[in-house]
Amino acid sequence: AQTVTQSQPEMSVQEAETVTLSCTYDTSESDYYLFWYKQPPSRQMILVIRQEAYKQQNATENRFSVNFQKAAKSFSLKISDSQLGDAAMYFCAYRTSGTYKYIFGTGTRLKVLA
Amino acid sequence: EAQVTQNPRYLITVTGKKLTVTCSQNMNHEYMSWYRQDPGLGLRQIYYSMNVEVTDKGDVPEGYKVSRKEKRNFPLILESPSPNQTSLYFCASSLSAGEGTYEQYFGPGTRLTVT
Numbered sequence: 001a002q003t004v005t006q007s008q009p010e011m012s013v014q015e016a017e018t019v020t021l022s023c024t025y026d027t028s029e030s031d032y033y034l035f036w037y038k039q040p041p042s043r044q045m046i047l048v049i050r051q052e053a054y055k056q057q058n059a060t061e062n063r064f065s066v067n068f069q070k071a072a073k074s075f076s077l078k079i080s081d082s083q084l085g086d087a088a089m090y091f092c093a094y095r096t097s098g099t100y101k102y103i104f105g106t107g108t109r110l111k112v113l114a
Numbered sequence: 115e116a117q118v119t120q121n122p123r124y125l126i127t128v129t130g131k132k133l134t135v136t137c138s139q140n141m142n143h144e145y146m147s148w149y150r151q152d153p154g155l156g157l158r159q160i161y162y163s164m165n166v167e168v169t170d171k172g173d174v175p176e177g178y179k180v181s182r183k184e185k186r187n188f189p190l191i192l193e194s195p196s197p198n199q200t201s202l203y204f205c206a207s208s209l210s211a212g213e214g215t216y217e218q219y220f221g222p223g224t225r226l227t228v229t
Contacts (some may be wrong), residue, residue, distance in 0.1 A: 006156075045157075045204060045220035091156055100145060100164055101172060102218075104157040 006105035021077045023092030031097040039089040087112045120221035137205030146188040150201040195228045
């Protein structure tokens with residue numbers, strides 16, 4: 001069975017600095033998708049970034065980028081130029097291609113310090 | 115406005131009293147899913163549906179039922195709620211889920227308390 005692990009329950013970053021959130025996963029599949037979701041205090045789930053496993057190029061969305069290491073089964077999220085609005089819970093998620101099951105990690109709470 | 119709606123947003127009930135949480139999407143999405151979120155456990159998938167009349171279990175289906183009679187609606191039914199079903203529930207939908215990184219759109223969440 002697939003698993004997703006986020007080993008950092010909480011992290012802090014100074015405003016305008018860069019922070020990296022870790023995510024590792026375990027799977028025997030070769031084709032899958034990975035996602036990072038943001039959950040601000042409003043509780044709304046917002047997709048931050050997504051990555052197809054067959055793509056070697058790391059995904060980037062404005063200030064958000066990932067470091068996807070397929071062999072190491074690692075999918076970390078880098079937030080550059082952190083802003084107060086980035087403060088939220090961040091969830092890493094996995095889905096095997098061709099299936100409809102999503103596996104989420106336990107989340108990392110990010111605090112942004114002014 | 116494209117959205118996923120859930121009702122009610124908050125619900126306090128007693129053990130054993132049947133309840134339904136409704137979920138509706140206006141994006142003509144094929145795929146819909148229910149999750150529960152608990153502190154320290156992240157989101158766990160309860161049930162999902164690939165299309166009308168097609169549903170399947172997620173990781174934590176015990177104590178829940180679903181149905182998909184119309185494409186836009188995917189209600190979650192708790193026939194005999196118990197305190198361990200106290201949680202934050204999310205409904206989500208996406209255009210498809212089999213292939214591709216289609217984005218899941220989430221509803222606003224339903225906070226359920228079972229006493």
